[in-house]
Amino acid sequence: MTTAPSTQNDAARANDPVVINRRSGVVRTLAALCAGLVLVPPPLVTILAGPAPYDLLRRSFPGLDVGILTAAGQAIADVAAMVTIGALLTLLFFRDARGRNADLLRSPLELKVLQIGSGVWASAAGAMVVFTIFDNNGQPFARLEISRALSFLYEASSFPKAWTVTLLAALVVFFFSMFIEHWTGLLIPLWAACFGVLAPVVVGQILVGPEHDFGSDAGIYQSLLTSAAFGVILLAGIRVASGRLVSVEILPRIFLLLAFTLTVVVGADLLLAWFKLAGTGFLDSVTGWQIITRWIFLAIICGLTMYSWSIWRRRRINEKRLVRVLGGMAIAIAGWVGVTAAMTRFPPPHYFVPTSISQVFLGFEVNESPTPLVLFTHWRPNILFLLLAVAAVTVYLVAVSTLRRRGDAWPVGRTVAWVSGWVVVVFVTSSGFGKYSAPDFGIHMIVHMSLNMLAPILLVMGGIVTLLLRSTKSNPKLPAGIHDWVTWALHWRVLRFIYNPLIVFALFVGSYYGLYFSGIFGEYMRFHWAHQFMNVHFLIAGYLFYGLVIGVDRPPRPLPHIGKLGFVLAAMPFHAFFGVILMSGGDIIAENFYRYLALPWADLKASQYLGGGVAWAGGEIPLLLVIIALGVQWSRQDAKDARRKDRHLDAGLDDEFDDYNRMLEKLSARQARNVRGPQLPGTKEGTSS
Incomplete structure (x- = not known):
């Protein structure tokens, strides 16, 4: 399979068993590796850390079952959100649709991915509403036996409420994905998906500590732009894995998206590292090691992006190189998602920096009067x-x-x-x-x-x-x-x-x-x-x-x-x-x-x-x-x-006044006939009886 200027043969290629079976083994291996990179790090960090993170936050330990399920749910929700936003953006801006009916959504693969991705996202978000009720309150699942405990714990933490917003957003996307037919039908799901991605982020680690105004803004941009860039890459990989073509005319748009988003993501991640480490060294905390690991995956993604752009410019892109690039990117993205979810399991150093009341609410001091x-x-x-x-x-x-x-x-x-x-x-x-x-x-x-x-x-x-x-x-x-x-x-x-x-x-x-x-x-x-x-x-x-x-x-x-x-x-x-x-x-x-x-x-x-x-x-x-x-x-x-x-x-193009004059002539003639009165049978106009 190579890139092509159109997708006229998409259906034929998609149904060709030779094309699909040829790389089915590679696809399965790649999918298993990506799943491992997404699902293993968060529970592993939870198991290795044990009750230590909860003790640091002066919170009771809810048990490994609560921690592991919460960590795994976070990772699944993150990757599902990424795939959902990638499908939305692909359908909106990266489709090879042309002609009079270009606004019609005739992309069964992307629509199917959108439906599955948003459905998984909604399911994971719903589970996270329950898991975070116990995890963030330091309570075991046994608390379910106590009457009204669930509602009380729900109100006691911001995370269940944030995940409720994510759940509603994912359901909006899923509902629209089942019925949309036109391009504009994707705009509301896109807005909803953005809110769904941001809700758990803005109430998380970036909400507390000195300089959290910088950290919050950086986290907002990083969350949205990684979901956009990595989601589009994953959708391109899914398309290639299914034996479909990638339009040559769409590739420049993807490169432009990656050039902008990855530049901002790198800057945002540097700012987040400075904010979270709060003056400590990279090797002095678990968070520092996690940041270094995540940077490795980000460097791989940036390097493969530059490599793919280079071979595209030199017209040397082909099937084998495209598969390798997208496969390498998918592995790096999976690693990024897994490490990012694992970072939520351990409090970073900035949690423990002494803060004033102004820094708690604002992120900075305002000692001087506003002259x-x-x-x-x-x-x-x-x-x-x-x-x-x-x-x-x-x-x-x-x-x-x-x-x-x-x-x-x-x-x-x-x-x-x-x-x-x-x-x-x-x-x-x-x-x-x-x-x-x-x-x-x-x-x-x-x-x-x-x-x-x-x-x-x-x-x-x-x-x-x-x-x-x-x-x-x-x-x-x-x-x-x-x-x-x-x-x-x-x-x-x-x-x-x-x-x-x-x-x-x-x-x-x-x-x-x-x-x-x-x-x-x-x-x-x-x-x-x-x-x-x-x-x-x-x-x-x-x-x-x-x-x-x-x-x-x-x-x-x-x-x-x-x-x-x-x-x-x-x-x-x-x-x-x-x-x-x-x-x-x-x-x-x-x-x-x-x-x-x-x-x-x-x-x-x-x-x-x-x-x-x-x-x-x-x-x-x-x-x-x-x-x-x-x-x-x-x-x-x-x-x-x-x-x-x-x-x-x-120019004689306006006959408005001519029409007006003709109307006046007709009115004048009608008035003249009315003045002369009605005519008797057998008489001529103008004579008397």
């Missing part, structure tokens, strides 16, 4: 938004460069707006404003309003969707690409539902009242992942709102200009009311959280008063500016329509 000098000079990079901004700006500039190389123009103002929007995001999340957004409510509201009201205005003026459509083309002779994906997404019914003005309005305005007056804010501020989630929510809600009002991109449900004006005017009072409530309210929002921090410079009432003022002014001023911008756009659109109509009239 203007501190806010503008005490920077602490927000890894999540910093990397997201770099990726967004890079994609935009590459698209602009592609457009201009083709000889097409793109307004400089839109580029400036897009870049400026991300500069605002990075500034408010990585400067002193981002650092103090958790311990000070007034600073938090400045960051909130910047992400919700200022940055989205600039981003929607960048017109990223229009740019992607203009810089790419749809070619029916090539596999579906960016232009096709964006077009399909824009016609997606779910996106039209999301862009319903009532839903966008409720999301944009209701978020303030639901978040701050329900107790959610106080609960979320205790966790770095939840704080980041809030920031992402602010940015998305603002982007949807302003995209409907002044966005360059045409939304799926556009509003007329008068509707846009009413949309903005309707939102203004809600911001004012919210600000007034904060400034005049007697209750301190998230008071318990701020009391826990016990910062000597904190003045909770003054901070909340400042936050109310920022919410009031920060909501009114941007909306007034939006009204002005909307008026300018309205005027320009009317002038543009007038010029277009004049051109049509001059």
Whole structure:
């Protein structure tokens, strides 16, 4: 089997017993080796460590049966999640689908893998809900005999709740995989799978200790990107093992994915090693040895990726080399998964570093009061938004460069707006404003309003969707690409539902009242992942709102200009009311959280008063500016329509006035007949009897 530009012979090759039987023995051996690398390390570490990890965490030992089952369940869930995400991404972006019906999912192998992978993932996640109830509470399975013990233990730990989220996400993917027919049907399962992968990660080892804000962001990127890259590799290996072809035109996409993801994964793993070892040597702890072992597997994956890219560039790729590369990658990925699952069985050194209350909740100290000098000079990079901004700006500039190389123009103002929007995001999340957004409510509201009201205005003026459509083309002779994906997404019914003005309005305005007056804010501020989630929510809600009002991109449900004006005017009072409530309210929002921090410079009432003022002014001023911008756009659109109509009239292309004149002539003739009255039989018009 060799790579080929199309998959027309996939079915024939898949049913050819010679092709399958020729490597069936190799496939079985490889599968057994991978299964051993995945399933052996986690239980082995659990057995060798015994009760030591539980003693270090001052937790009772639940028994080896609980520990072994939890370790094995972790490994199975991780590899199943990887295969599931790999199948989703392959179906979305790495299919050799072309032509008018490219959006139809005619990939029985990938769909079958998606169904099996998500089913196994859901089963493993469901088992992990039960296993972690006992493992993380240090209780044996015998506790099941006690009435209501299960519900009590479930509430006592974060891991069972996190695995419940994973279970629900996997079930969503499994349910959709049984019925989807079109490309857009995979978008919701993809979002669900991302949440399912992250839920157990963000409440795990990266949630505690000094600098855990860095560790959490690095862990988020590492978990998502390894699932994406390794999952796609595994799907390619499954495809080759089944005797199917790998399209030559798809290989560059896979190499591009691996180049980006593996670069970020290496950087994230270096950051995680620094965070977890907390100043200790690599050989001073079990975690250090595990990190070294995992790096060996990662180096093998990176090396094989570079080798496969090299032979592809030199057009020397063939069946034997492809099988060897994918087989070696599968073994290294299995080793990575097994060691990663084993790392969860032993507490790393950063668990035992003395921490202050601020470090427990924030990951860092905030000893100085947030003066203007501190806010503008005490920077602490927000890894999540910093990397997201770099990726967004890079994609935009590459698209602009592609457009201009083709000889097409793109307004400089839109580029400036897009870049400026991300500069605002990075500034408010990585400067002193981002650092103090958790311990000070007034600073938090400045960051909130910047992400919700200022940055989205600039981003929607960048017109990223229009740019992607203009810089790419749809070619029916090539596999579906960016232009096709964006077009399909824009016609997606779910996106039209999301862009319903009532839903966008409720999301944009209701978020303030639901978040701050329900107790959610106080609960979320205790966790770095939840704080980041809030920031992402602010940015998305603002982007949807302003995209409907002044966005360059045409939304799926556009509003007329008068509707846009009413949309903005309707939102203004809600911001004012919210600000007034904060400034005049007697209750301190998230008071318990701020009391826990016990910062000597904190003045909770003054901070909340400042936050109310920022919410009031920060909501009114941007909306007034939006009204002005909307008026300018309205005027320009009317002038543009007038010029277009004049051109049509001059060219004789517009017969609107001719139709109008003919209608007037018909009305005039009808009125004349009515004035002369009815005609008698046998008389002529104009004569009397």
